[in-house]
Amino acid sequence: MLDYMVLYQSETGNTKKLATSIFAALPGMAKDLRSIDELNGLPDAATYFVGFCVHRGTCSLEVGNLLSSISGKNVALFGTCGAGNVDNYYKNIENSARIWLEDDNLYLGGFFCQGKMPVQIRQKYESMLNGDQAHDHHLKLQLSNFDEAMIHPTKDDLTRAADFAKNCLSRL
Incomplete structure (x- = not known):
């Protein structure tokens, strides 16, 4: 079993950039980074960072189905969206995706930023x-x-994504 699994769905490359930054911030070697579109099943890990590009204020059905298949794990969400650079909007996105998670998971939080x-x-x-x-x-x-x-995600966005990952780990 891996310590950390970073999964992402990215149409334009924005969310992949965040995923790479989060992955690099995670310690150790028991970690992996994969595109959700290339999965043949959910890799086993203790902690999942799941990223997606936002469409109509939430994640895709494919991401939602993946989230609902995670049980008894630590989970954090991240993503990019073109519309709105407002914290309340990001919180609504996070909440709309979070409903897919089973209650037996430990939810670690979410990080969202703009993307081109x-x-x-x-x-x-x-x-x-x-x-x-x-x-x-x-x-x-x-x-x-x-x-x-x-111009997003910017270097600052990527740094904040890495900081988000480290902050999530401090909650474990």
């Missing part, structure tokens, strides 16, 4: 602008958020 989005998202927002000030105001906020997300 595909350029098609920006193009979609731009195509929806129609000159109506009230309508366009929201879209302009979305465009501004898109532009801010383009």
